[in-house]
Structure formats: structure tokens, C-alpha cells
Amino acid sequence: MDKYDLTGTFINNEGAATFRLWAPLRKEVALQLADRQLPMTPAGNGYWELTVTDIYPGARYTYLLDNTLQRPDPASRWQPEGVHGPSAVPEASFKFTDDHWTGIEPEKMIIYEIHTGTFSSEGTFRGIIQHLHYLKELGITAIELMPVAQFPGERNWGYDGVYPFAVHNSYGTPDDLKTLVNAAHAMGIAVILDVVYNHQGPEGNYFSDFAPWFNDHYKTPWGAAINFDGPYSDGVRSFYIQNALMWLEEFHMDGLRLDAVHAFVDTSAVHFTEELSAAVKALQERTGKRKVLIGEIDLNNPRFINPVTIGGYGLDAQWADEFHHALHSRLTGERQGYYEDFGEVSHLAASFENAYVYTGQYSVHRKRNFGRPPSGNPFHQFVVFAQNHDQVGNRMRGERLSLLLCFEALKLAAAAVILSPFIPLLFMGEEYGEKNPFLFFTSHTDPGLIKAVQEGRRKEFAHTGEAPDPQAPASFQQSKLSWNTTGNSNAALMACYKALLLLRSQYPAISGGNRESARVHHAENENVLVLERRMDGETLLIVFNFDNHTQTIPFTTHGNLRKIFDSSGTEFNGPGTLPEAEGNNLLVIQPLSAVVYEITAYEN
Numbered sequence: 001m002d003k004y005d006l007t008g009t010f011i012n013n014e015g016a017a018t019f020r021l022w023a024p025l026r027k028e029v030a031l032q033l034a035d036r037q038l039p040m041t042p043a044g045n046g047y048w049e050l051t052v053t054d055i056y057p058g059a060r061y062t063y064l065l066d067n068t069l070q071r072p073d074p075a076s077r078w079q080p081e082g083v084h085g086p087s088a089v090p091e092a093s094f095k096f097t098d099d100h101w102t103g104i105e106p107e108k109m110i111i112y113e114i115h116t117g118t119f120s121s122e123g124t125f126r127g128i129i130q131h132l133h134y135l136k137e138l139g140i141t142a143i144e145l146m147p148v149a150q151f152p153g154e155r156n157w158g159y160d161g162v163y164p165f166a167v168h169n170s171y172g173t174p175d176d177l178k179t180l181v182n183a184a185h186a187m188g189i190a191v192i193l194d195v196v197y198n199h200q201g202p203e204g205n206y207f208s209d210f211a212p213w214f215n216d217h218y219k220t221p222w223g224a225a226i227n228f229d230g231p232y233s234d235g236v237r238s239f240y241i242q243n244a245l246m247w248l249e250e251f252h253m254d255g256l257r258l259d260a261v262h263a264f265v266d267t268s269a270v271h272f273t274e275e276l277s278a279a280v281k282a283l284q285e286r287t288g289k290r291k292v293l294i295g296e297i298d299l300n301n302p303r304f305i306n307p308v309t310i311g312g313y314g315l316d317a318q319w320a321d322e323f324h325h326a327l328h329s330r331l332t333g334e335r336q337g338y339y340e341d342f343g344e345v346s347h348l349a350a351s352f353e354n355a356y357v358y359t360g361q362y363s364v365h366r367k368r369n370f371g372r373p374p375s376g377n378p379f380h381q382f383v384v385f386a387q388n389h390d391q392v393g394n395r396m397r398g399e400r401l402s403l404l405l406c407f408e409a410l411k412l413a414a415a416a417v418i419l420s421p422f423i424p425l426l427f428m429g430e431e432y433g434e435k436n437p438f439l440f441f442t443s444h445t446d447p448g449l450i451k452a453v454q455e456g457r458r459k460e461f462a463h464t465g466e467a468p469d470p471q472a473p474a475s476f477q478q479s480k481l482s483w484n485t486t487g488n489s490n491a492a493l494m495a496c497y498k499a500l501l502l503l504r505s506q507y508p509a510i511s512g513g514n515r516e517s518a519r520v521h522h523a524e525n526e527n528v529l530v531l532e533r534r535m536d537g538e539t540l541l542i543v544f545n546f547d548n549h550t551q552t553i554p555f556t557t558h559g560n561l562r563k564i565f566d567s568s569g570t571e572f573n574g575p576g577t578l579p580e581a582e583g584n585n586l587l588v589i590q591p592l593s594a595v596v597y598e599i600t601a602y603e604n
Contacts, residue, residue: 007021007022007074007075009076009077009087015053015054015055015056016053018049018051018052019031019049019050019051020043020047020049021040021047021048021049022074023063024045025211025232029048029063029065032061032062033055034059038050038052045234058088058091059089060081060086060088061073061087062087063210065210069209071206072084072086072087072204074210074239075239076088076166077090077165078166079166079169082150083151083203093175094179096181096182098181098182101185103255103290103292105380106292106316106317106381107378107380107423109142109423110142110423110426111141111143112135112142113146113389114143114144114145115428116146116148116168116171117170117171118438118480118481119481121480124170124171124176125172126176128143129179129180129183132183132184132187132189138431138498139497141188141189142190142191142192143192144192144425147195147196148168148177149166149195149196150162152203152443152444153443153445155442156443157389157441158194159196160201160202161196161200162201162203162205162207164197164239165243174251181253185252190255191253192253192256193257194256194257194259195244195259197226197258197272198226198261199220199223199224200226202449203446211232212230213227215227220263225263226264228266228268228272229267244276248291249287254291254292255292255293256292257294258276258293258296261295261296261297262296271313274308274313277315278308280293294315295315295318295319296319298321299371300322300356302374302377305317305318305377305381306376306377317380317381317383317423318381320355320382320384322355323385324385324386324391325338325341325347327413328342329347330347330348331401331405332405338365340365341357341364341365341366345546348546349520349529351384352420352421355377355422356374358370358371359371360373378513379512379518380423380513381513383424383425384420384425385424385425385426386413386416386417386430387401387426387427389438396465397437398479399437400430400435402433407492407573408567408575408593411574411592412546412593412594414430415594416544416594419504419510419542421510421513421533424504428481429481429482431494432485432490432493432497433489433493434481435484436481436482438479439468439476441470442471443471443473444471450471454469457470492572495571496572499565499572503565507538507540507598508535508538509533509535509536509538509540512535517533517534518533527547528553529544530543530553531544539559540596540597541557541597543589545589545593545594547591548592549591550590552588552589553587555585555586555587558599559600560601561587561597564596564597566590566593566594566595567593567594568590574590574593
């Protein structure tokens with residue numbers, strides 16, 4: 001990137017650092033250190049610059065704007081005293097040892113979503129490192145960290161961050177995060193970071209004091225929209241693109257999950273998403289290391305993941321929420337809110353075919369036609385899940401599926417996700433049936449904001465009961481994982497997850513991204529779905545029974561059937577697998593179960 005796109009603090013050598021700030025509307029800017037105030041020099045395009053000697057990591061600083069406002073650095077790398085305190089010069093001593101690591105392709109990813117504060121008893125980056133071997137044995141190939149940018153207080157999901165470049169101080173130091181990434185790569189595990197470029201959190205948000213950071217013409221559900229297309233938007237776009245490149249290059253992240261891309265309001269000829277994708281692809285080409293961009297997109301519009309050459313924005317993949325909605329509503333029977341658009345096995349069959357359920361037809365919930373077919377997009381451009389932080393935490397009491405489904409249905413949900421042709425994502429703890437909730441929690445310090453958040457939560461769930469107080473420390477403590485992996489049902493569920501993930505790694509036909517490699521069979525008014533996968537001479541039948549009764553399914557094949565997985569097996573605390581009836585013509589499937597058959601050629 002051009003040097004005028006850079007902002008932040010850059011360590012030149014021992015005892016020297018360059019400070020660069022974008023403040024295009026300010027007439028004077030000074031760097032305020034503990035013992036001195038130093039004027040900065042205009043560097044063009046609204047940037048200010050100053051090189052300082054005799055300064056070391058940990059030194060506190062702020063910017064003095066027009067001799068009136070004293071503010072932390074919006075591109076601060078370290079906020080040891082929180083969102084309202086001064087910024088600090090970061091350490092620059094960590095040395096990676098992962099030169100061998102070149103990343104992994106999306107189709108090889110088994111993603112495990114982690115909230116740093118609740119994943120381990122320590123609630124830190126180093127606490128995650130202690131569990132990497134466990135994740136490797138489970139079959140995980142990528143971890144996805146919920147946002148780690150500095151937010152107010154010590155407890156938050158991370159989406160209220162206000163310093164995108166700064167690692168949250170209660171999770172550890174920037175070097176601690178680099179240590180985690182380095183350790184993960186040593187074990188063959190990629191690291192994806194969740195980043196928020198659609199808004200900034202409300203508390204500690206001083207961005208408007210520096211530049212026209214927000215666009216008053218647009219609103220998001222979380223506050224003012226980022227200025228991606230108004231006056232002075234070039235500097236705003238550069239800020240977030242530089243942020244993405246910092247995580248990917250300096251911290252060796254393998255990918256970014258972009259929060260709520262549908263809230264990037266941008267009427268520019270080149271959409272911000274496209275510009276970001278181009279910058280990341282240029283980094284990938286320069287370093288020879290695979291870098292992946294995954295968007296959360298509530299639009300059912302493949303433009304975001306289509307190549308730029310055909311008018312797309314170039315993201316590698318997107319979350320497919322409708323797969324979750326179809327699976328969840330069918331298994332739980334819930335039909336309120338957006339679940340009113342789902343509930344039948346036919347919806348899940350549609351999602352197995354297209355990832356999207358709605359591809360242009362009428363949505364009762366949205367009260368309009370919605371979506372378009374992702375006809376040319378391979379399966380590995382979609383991430384699917386039975387649980388994630390949103391779908392669990394946005395429930396009033398944060399209940400996981402382990403409290404909503406019977407044991408056999410839990411295994412069926414796992415099989416639907418892991419045996420799908422898409423990229424599977426697991427939410428921390430689901431593999432052993434974690435019972436602790438994942439609640440919505442905050443630790444704001446602004447009394448007005450605290451009251452607004454509490455009242456908003458109460459109003460949202462007024463018709464269903466009393467919502468837990470997000471500001472209460474107990475809401476955070478209750479959300480920590482119990483790590484109870486040894487109970488009888490917990491161990492059996494984890495054994496099932498391990499078997500499914502091993503099966504996926506052993507049979508390329510399961511994860512093959514080619515759309516021609518998959519066929520979905522579903523008879524109208526039936527609760528059974530059959531997925532046929534073919535790749536490199538390998539053919540599998542994956543049968544899902546969503547009925548509460550045993551199902552006998554006529555199915556003719558041109559070969560021998562060999563059962564290679566059955567979620568109802570006694571090794572998974574199930575009722576036991578059933579024998580086939582009448583040779584290959586009838587498949588007999590236990591209630592709420594998933595069975596995988598390998599089809600081999602007839603023997604002469």
C-alpha cells in the first residue's frame with residue numbers, strides 16, 4: 001500500500017518510532033507524551049507524521065487536536081488502560097517460527113468458533129493454547145476467534161470494539177496473540193479472526209474527532225454507518241483495509257470473518273468489499289500464503305462471493321444462515337421470528353442443494369421475494385453450522401442445542417453439518433454437549449449506555465420472560481465452558497463428532513466442492529433426506545432420518561452397499577444400528593439418525 005494509506009505507530013529500531021495519524025479536518029496536531037508535547041508535520045492527504053527517538057515499548061501517548069481535544073490513537077495497537085485511557089507503544093519483539101506454514105484452502109477447513117474470554121478458565125489467548133492439542137485430536141483444522149479488538153470493560157462478545165488495531169487488554173498482549181497463532185500453525189491449525197468493519201462500538205468511540213468517519217445518510221442496527229462512500233471516505237477505507245492487512249500479515253492470521261457485510265453501505269463504483277478482497281489477494285500473491293475472507297451476509301446474493309471478473313466482490317466464502325435455520329426449526333419445532341420461513345425437511349433439502357433456501361421465492365417473514373440462486377458457486381464457498389455465537393447467544397437465556405434436543409437429535413444435527421458438502425463450523429463446546437449457556441454479556445462503564453442496553457434486552461424479550469442482565473458479571477461467568485467431557489453422554493457425543501470428522505477427512509466425496517458431485521433425494525411429505533456424493537470413483541449415500549420413527553426407504557443402486565457410519569450405533573450410546581431389509585433395495589434407518597453407506601461395484 002502507498003505510505004499515505006498507513007496510520008498508527010511503527011517501531012523503526014531500538015528507541016525510535018514513527019507516529020502517523022489521519023486527521024484531515026484538523027489544523028494542528030501534536031503528540032502528547034508523558035514528559036513532552038511534540039508538534040506533528042502534515043504529510044499530505046490529511047495525514048500527520050512524526051518520528052520520535054528515545055521512546056520505548058509501553059510508553060503512553062495521546063494526540064492533541066487543535067490544542068483542545070486530547071484523544072487516544074484511533075489506530076492504537078495497545079490500550080492497556082482501556083478505551084478511555086492513553087495509547088501505548090507496542091512491543092515489536094515476537095519472532096514467528098511458522099515459515100513452513102502456507103495456510104489451507106477453504107475446502108479443507110473444519111472451523112471451531114471460540115470466544116476467548118469464555119473458552120478457558122483463564123479467558124486469555126494463552127488459555128486457548130492449552131487446548132490446541134484437544135482440538136487437533138477432535139479433527140479441527142481452523143479456529144475462528146470472535147472479535148478481539150479493544151472494547152470497554154473486561155466482558156463483551158467483541159462487537160462493541162472501538163480500537164480495531166488494538167488487542168483487547170484482558171485477553172493478553174499483542175505478542176500473546178501472535179504466540180497463539182504461531183502455536184496453532186505448529187499443530188497444523190489455521191486461525192481466522194472475526195473483524196467488525198460495519199460500525200464502531202459506542203463507548204470510547206472518538207473517531208469523529210479525527211475525521212468524518214461515519215455517514216449520517218445511513219444507519220445500522222448498531223449505530224452510525226461507516227463512511228465508505230462519502231466525502232473523505234478514501235481515508236476511512238484505507239484505515240480498514242490496512243487493519244485487515246495487519247492481522248493477516250503482521251499477526252499471520254489465515255483469514256478474516258467479516259461481520260455483517262450486508263451492513264457495508266457503499267454506492268461507490270468499486271465496493272469496499274471488492275477493494276478489500278483485491279488488497280488481500282495481492283498480499284497472498286506477495287507472501288505465497290493462503291489468506292481467506294469469509295463474509296457474514298444476510299442477503300442470499302452470490303455477488304459477494306463471485307469473482308471480480310464476473311462482477312462479484314471476490315470474497316472466498318460466506319456464512320449460510322439459512323442452513324442453520326432450516327436444520328434448527330426442523331429439529332426443535334420452533335417457528336417464531338425468522339424460523340417461520342422454515343420447518344420442513346424440504347427446506348433443508350433446498351439448502352443442501354443451494355446453501356440458500358430462498359433463491360427468489362416469497363419469504364413470509366420478510367414479506368417479499370428474496371434471494372437468487374448461487375448456481376455457479378462451489379460448495380466450499382459456504383460455511384454451515386448447527387450452532388454459533390449468534391444463534392445461541394441471541395436467545396433470551398442463551399440455550400445451546402444440548403438443552404433443546406434429545407441425545408439422538410444432537411448427533412443428527414452434528415451429522416447434517418459435518419457430512420454436508422459445505423465448510424462445517426462448530427461452536428465451542430458443542431462437540432461434548434456443553435450445558436452452560438452462552439449469554440449476551442457486556443461490561444460498559446457509561447451509565448447511560450448500561451441502562452440503554454439493559455432496557456433494550458428487556459424489551460426484546462418482554463413477551464417471553466425476564467432476560468438475564470447482560471451487565472451482570474454472572475452472565476459472563478455462567479457462559480464459561482465447563483469442559484465436562486467425561487460424562488457418559490458427553491463422551492459418547494464427542495466420540496460421534498470425532499467419527500464424523502474422521503469420516504469427512506477419509507472420504508473426499510463428502511467434502512468435494514463440485515456441484516455435479518452431489519444429488520439430493522427427497523420425496524414430498526417425507527422426513528428423510530438422502531444425499532448422494534460422487535468423486536474420483538467414490539460414491540457415498542448419506543441418509544438423514546428426521547422422523548421420530550424408524551423409516552424404511554426404497555433405494556436401488558448399481559453396486560453393493562457397505563455401511564460405514566451410523567449415528568444410532570451403540571458405540572455412540574444409540575439404540576443400535578438396524579440391518580438392511582431385502583438386500584440393497586430397502587434401507588432401514590433408526591429414528592433421528594444419520595447413516596452413511598459406501599457403494600462399491602458388484603463382485604463377479
